Amino acid sequence: MKTKSSHLETLAIHAGQVPDPTTGAITVPIYLTSTYVQDGPGEHKGFEYSRTQNPTRQALEGNIAALEGGRYGLAFASGCAATTTIFHMLRSGDHVVAGDDLYGGTYRIFERVMKQMGIEVTYVDPINAGAFAEAIRPTTKLVWTETPTNPLLKICDIAAVAEICKKRNVWLAVDNTFLTPMLQRPLDLGATMVVHSTTKYLNGHADVVGGVVVTSDEEVHERLRFLQNAIGAVPGAMDSFLVLRGTKTLAVRMERHVQNAQLVAPWLEAHPAVEKVIYPGLKSHPQAALAAKQMRGPGGMISFVIKSAKRPALERAREMLRATQLFACAESLGGVESLIEHPAIMTHASIPPANRAKLGISDGLIRISVGIEHIDDILADLQQAFERADA
């Protein structure tokens, strides 16, 4: 990229990419190759083997690093692969403090994979920065949080937690999947690492599973780069190409996701079938002020609780999810199409029921990923689904 712009809309399209040196192709080619021919032993052009380096993947890594305002990006085969690779920087006996409202798959890595490797995780309420400070021990190496959290959309004060982590010499990793760098940049607020499931908004078209980690810390980057190659959970060139294609339209997609969600949330709040709406852009969100300070927009994810009526909340929710026609009943989020899901049955089923109840992931809780379809169609579909849930 020749442009020196610092505007995210411009970086999204150009950062990490140069016209192909052999043909001038404006779009980064899909380098489907496992190996690279060397002029003589060790005489190569910076590419030896595609687990280690691949030009398409490298373009993606540079692109997302620029968007997050970080020096280094590393791409992985999934968000979970990115998380697992970060955890391999730790060793048996190390301790981690994590927010207690996490993507179900992340919780599963912590509890069922890392625990048996001797890494202990303490969970704290992410809305309370002081709780992170209290939970940090001499063996703590890493603090992990999502914000907004999944599915309860709690906001963690990144700058406050980053300050605590710096004082205690602990890394802070922030999962920024729900907002993307268009709406929040954790590195600017002091985080050590930003993690993404690129499967969601960054790719945005529901046709890839991928992950990425961005950092400006050279030591952390070198260790992660070593682990990326050593463990080998890397994305293929085709997937890297698709995510890179997705980020080009990220700015306009996020704008529309936010615009639509800002209309859906108050509509739900006024709906007689709805007990409660959780959306950081609503005045009723207990952390609306922090959200407005730390985020450039409230995002496209909304959670709400359906009331018990003729049917108990669980049955009513189940019927509603069967009845939507535009909203697809599916896990995942962040694609152009609207999705609806039931956390207790679907994405968060791996969390024990007692923990779910304690967190507030109730039977009536429904999570929607507001797509970029026309707002009238989105609202009409929700309305008819509410009606059919009671029929």
Ligand SMILES: *Cc1c(COP(=O)(O)O)cnc(C)c1O
């Ligand atoms: C989906 C998701 C992940 C895991 O990513 P995969 O690409 O599915 O492995 C991690 N964090 C959040 C917030 C997610 O939504």
